Amino acid sequence: MTAPDSLRRRLILGAGAWVLLALAAGGLVLGHAFADSAEQAFCRRLDTHLRALLAQVETAEDGRITVGRPVGEPRFEQPYSGWYWQVSDDAEVKARSRSLWDSALPVVVAAEPGAVHVRRETGPRGQILEVMERDLLLGDDNRRLHVAVAADRAEVDAEIGRFRLLLALSLGGLGLGLLAAVVVQVGYGLKPLRRLEGELDQLTRGAPRLGGAYPREIAPLVEAMNRVLDHDERLIRHARNHLGNLAHALKTPLAVLRAESGGAPATDTQIERIARLIDLHLARAGSDSSSARAMGRRIPLAPLLADLAAALRKVHAGRRLDIAVTCPPEADFAGEADDLAEMVGNLMDNACKWAGTRVQVSAGPGLIRVEDDGPGLSPEQAEAAAGRGIRLDESVPGSGLGLAIVADLAALGGLSLSFGRSEWGGLAVSLAEKIPPS
Template sequence: MAGFILVELYQSASERAFDAQLDVYVKSILAEMVPDPAAGEDAPVREPKGVGEPRFSLPLSGWYWTVAEAVNGEKVQFASLSLVGDPLDVAPLGSAENRSSFGTGPGNEEVRVRQQRIGLGSAEYIITVAAETAGFRADVRDFANQVILTLVVFGAGLVGAVFLQVRVGLRPLVRLRASLGEVRRGEADEIDENLPVELAPLAVELNALIHSNREIVERSRTHVGNLAHGLKTPLSVISNEARTASGPFADKVAEQATIMSTQIQHHLERARMAAQRRVIGVSCEVEPVLSRLTRAMSKIYRERDVELADAMPDGLRFRGEQQDLEELAGNLLDNACKWASSKVVVHVRQLQQGEATRELFELIVEDDGPGLSQEERREAVKRGRRLDETVPGTGLGLSIVADLAGLYGGRLELDRAEIGGLRARLILPSV
């Protein structure tokens, strides 16, 4: 748009300059036509001879002039030698005093036409001067090319300057983002505060928020530990006293104390997990945890074949504490080993972007045991629900896994395994 406006302005200025030059020749022709004062008032107008431009005398030179009577159908009275008797194709002036326009010369070339109505004595004449526009058009084209080239160079320079300004100007923001990402992945304890004065206060406030969050979590853990110690000791005393006594009352007390202990353990575990879930910037590698757990389960359950089926994705990290990942994976592996006939298979896979709106990975533990029906799978995740009393345990394993996965924004899914038993699919956030 800017280039178009510049070219239009230049063309308008060039046309005005061209018309001013043609006006000079109009005045020269008029001066040549003025009758000789010595011949009296009725002396006829003179034929212009010396207009001051040699090209008016060269045949078909592109420069022409004519003098026509205004009241006689604009009949040509005098004409330049360059016309060699050919007409000059221009529109009649009519009642206008003067006009500038474009026309066609004898050689079919485009000409710029300047017409002027004048009165000499009792007669009116129309002086027409025309000049070819080839040079004028060439000047406009050259100017347009220069404008285009200049604007292209200027635009490229402007784009480059904006690009450099954005790259250099936003570099501190990139550093802040990278530093925040390191904190989120657990690679750093706080954000780098070595930033420009505009961003340094933001980094300071974020670090204060991170430290405050950690202090709150530590206080929560301390309170949970104190509560656990304060409740477990009296319950242990009650349970011991009940076991030393006999009778229905003692049995009922022992039963209720056991239920209370299970409930306290469950809710304290949930409180501890909720406190840990809110820690900012905590993460751990998945491969060392699973490798250690599979080796441990292979030793504990020697008759079971526990294997890590798939190669671990490089650099896969769990967005949470290592202790929680050990508890999640450990409960699933322990449950699978208890029920498996001979084999437990562990799969780990990073979920693709199309499968999740954020970074997630899945941990699948399969066994070749008896498995569970659909109704039993729903019951298995309820806290304290044991489907088989002959197998040791509290019944909290799968419920703890489901609760802890939910606190991390993940989930636990139970289904039928391809190798015949139970398939536990755990989805957790990754870094």
Template structure:
């Protein structure tokens, strides 16, 4: 995908949105888990504090005794992270074995008899601990006020939050990858109608259909309707343009015919040079008119007729029979080596325009023989003659519009230009080289099978003639 691709933009935008959403969700989940851990820790401390207060007793000598210490074994393990201590207003002090020789320095506070206060202070080993404390009156007669506290190391909670965040990040990364792939698939499915339109336009350009398919999603339907309407309007305009060009070309036919008749009368009057000049001009204009008529017919032909196909052998037989009645064609022999199964994907009239020009040129320059070879695999048509041929350095000149090597011979040089126009309209190419007969070798073939015009020997150079 290129940077200018709509698919890349949509997939990138979707992926960025997914990453942002998952990032915010992940941060929110970590915060919620952290709060959950804090609430759980506070609830556990409250349970331990109640167990501690339940197990306190006052001896006969007025001293405080922890008759039933909290059941959690971590209170008996030195520096385990879970601690308790008890003190009274008479200087007595008791603590769990886990505190070892450390004292929890509690802030100055006076919690009520039923109030549990929580503080975050520095505990053993300079670790941060959460303390839950409560003040109770143990003996109403002696008025002994006891302050009991239970503490837990916060490092355990922090480690739990970190582990949760790590596991969550892995899960969110996998989820982001899955969602990104799903976004890519979704975008592909969403853009599929555009691919259908692209294929439809390519088929219209190739002449396989006249309109875009209307079975498209609702969002694309207005675009399809507008394009189809534009195609209809373009076709109507092309028909009008072809009609105007044809009318204009036909309008020149009558004056040119009259001009040719005048040239004939001038010859009869003995003004041969002037008559030949007029004939040359008239012929050049006639060829130009013929070319415009051919182009007018070509524009839109493929779209109007779909995918025409012409059988080559009967058409060649008709063209050869016609050329045999002309002065140039009557003096040469035509060798047709074309099988019946060779079919050309062109309109019959357009193919006749191409082959007629090629055969006429070959007959005019041949000494005695013109050979036509055609093959179906690979598809190609070759016209050869035994004339003088065309030097390779001058092939480009011949392919130019109006280009001629023999300025003395009749003609305007537009024959090959018309051939090239027709071939280009059907996606074919023209190639000129040297024939084994000694003259020119002209080959026409589909563009993907025919190399660039003007090159060396190409398709069919080593193939045997088809009998």
């Protein structure tokens, strides 16, 4: 079975995917827009130089082609600078920039005179040149001249590359910032759910209902859960009252049956069994109401154990039992005070009934251990002793419900009940919190 998905992860991944897609699309659009703009600016510069060159082309009286004055770009004067111009006819080059030195640009005749043609060529030093050229007709004889201006594309390509790198770094930083903002926003948005989780945990620790103000999206859920809690509380209260009333109603008929049985052993045994079951359910009816609140409270153990030991010394005064209690002042236990007193009291009373001379009660944070020097129990007997009204020795007075009540209350309170052997060979019973206190 696959692990349940995380709502937080789904929100972050969903928002992160949209952020990355938006930034990627924006980066592509901006990159193409800048590249187009840079290309157009580059072509405009070439066109400006071409027009200036065309304006300077003249025909001398002897028919020679001259350029009136240098075109205003210093790199046209630097050898192999990447910026070149050239004027030629069908036969030879008539004029060229100093940057061409003794090289020449390939000539391509335009489709018609006056039309501007743009192409790419390999330059004298292997550069990729952007060539802008135009043919014009001079003189009465319509002499055809080819005028070309060329520039190294490395300049514009480098400019586009720098912009794309800067754009990638900028969008990458922006993306990381947006993703961090998404994480913070998702955490902030889910904060009410974490608070709701805490309040749900408090329900197991004694809180009666969910409280506090919640956003409108969560408030209906909280209200519905509170209605369910109220409904369950009413059902539990009704069932508990009904069970208590039923058990009390059965006591009078049982008393009549006991009086009319005439001491018949079989009848008395069955009546006693019914009485034990009634006592057990009466005890459960009183414990169910507090079990849901038991985990939320910390009960100091020292005064509770001292009071129980004092009461049992009086009950068993004729046997001169040594009932010793070892409990540090700071020791406490999770539970409802009445339930805890019921459980520990039953354990101590059971130990006193079976002990030879001594009962030892030890306690610490989240742990209570009751030991005696009696005959002890085997694992099978210990499991049976926690059953409903089972008595291992009918000669010992009692209903046989003590350990059963303790087991029920421990289960309702989320506690651990274990049986072992004491250092004197008797029974040792430990009552502990399943999650130790912090």
